[in-house]
Amino acid sequence: MILSTIIRNTLGTVGFPFTLWNLAIERKNKVKPPGQIIKTKSSEVHAIVTGEGPITVILEAGFSSISIDWCYVQPEISKVARVVSYDRGSYGWSRTKRRTMTSLDSVEEIKDILDHLKIQPPYILVGHSFGGLSMRLFASMYPNEVAGLVLEDAAHENQYMLSKENINRIKKFRRLVTFGYITSLVGIPRMLKQKIGRKFLAKEYDESLEYIGYTLGAYKSVYREYLDAEESAKQLLNAKPLRSDLPVIVISAKKQPEAWRQDQQLVINLTNNTEQIEADTGHSVHLENPEIVINSILKLIKINS
Incomplete structure (x- = not known):
């Protein structure tokens, strides 16, 4: 990452007029966060906290996605429980000083948020795609605090290991996110309209997506998170098994490649109550x-x- 950062900063200096233009557009498009900013030991985390009740539901978005990704789910669950969604790393409205973006980093960040808000267990964890890794790790590390787990088309750690089957796909995507990070300061992704995260959500979030999709933090986070994805996978491989009686619901999308669907069969054997x-x-x-x-x-x- 050091070499990529040097190249990025050099390009930003050489193309200084484009850097100024890009930063000016980012400031112009800035949108106020829909939630609150929570200062933790390592970050300023944007979190949306709604509802109330003895049970707290924690929503973890997928790779490159953020808290507002849950705009259809969170309001409904908030009618019966407290719900927390948040932005990892420097995605969205969050900013972090962490040097890594692994699943363990996400677990630590969530714990910091819960401690700051004084929210006690039990917790029901919900993880989409890559976010399923950190939710599983949380459940492994704090088995007595977790009352249930929903894995929504959650990635299996096999997806991020440099195996013979994965190496070409992983290297190709690494080149893509590296290019986005290196050229983000001078605004090339903005020129190419290659934003991070969702292109569309509910209409009310159009301005937010236009802002958060092009921030420097978003390109750095997607780059950092993918570079650290193998380490996240290893963290899961080395984690303790989930509590055998933990209620787990695995939601598997049918319209997925066969390799992904095969990995879903590994996820459904996490507990005796899945x-x-x-x-x-x-x-x-x-x-x-x-x-x-x-x-x-x-x-x-x-x-x-």
Whole structure:
């Protein structure tokens, strides 16, 4: 990362007029965060905290996505429980001084948020895609605090290991995120309209997506998170097994490549109390058919009420 940062900063200096233009557009497009900024030991974390109740639901977005990704799910769950969503690293409105962005970093950040807000367990954890790794790690590290786990088309650690099957895909994507990071200061991704995260959500978030999709923090985070993805996978491999009686709901999207669907079969064996729901959707079930995710969370809340 040091070499990439040197190249990025050099390019930013050489192309100084473009750097000024890019930073000016970023300031011009800035949107106030919909939640609150929480100062932790290492970061200023943007979190959206809604609802109330004895059970707290923690929502972890997928790779390159943020708190507002849950705009269809969080309001519904907030009717019956407290809900926390947040922005990892320097995605969205968060800013971090952390040097790494592994699943363990995410777990530590969540714990800092909960401690700051004085939110006690039990917790129900919900993780989409890459976010499923940190939710599983949280459940492994704090088994007595977790009352349930929803894994929404969650990635298996195999996806990020440099195996013979994965090496070409991983190296290709690493080149892509490295290019985005190196050229982000002079605004080349903005010129090419290659934003980070979602292109579309509910209409009310159009201005937010236009802002957060092009911040320097977003390109740095997507680069850092993917470079650290293998380390995140190793953290899961070395983690203690989940509590055998932990209620787990695995939501698997049908419209996925065969290799991904095969990995879903590994996720459904995490505990003796795991059930699988197959969704006739693509990868983002919470956006394509949010009722499936909402009902799964409500089921776990009811079990623990």
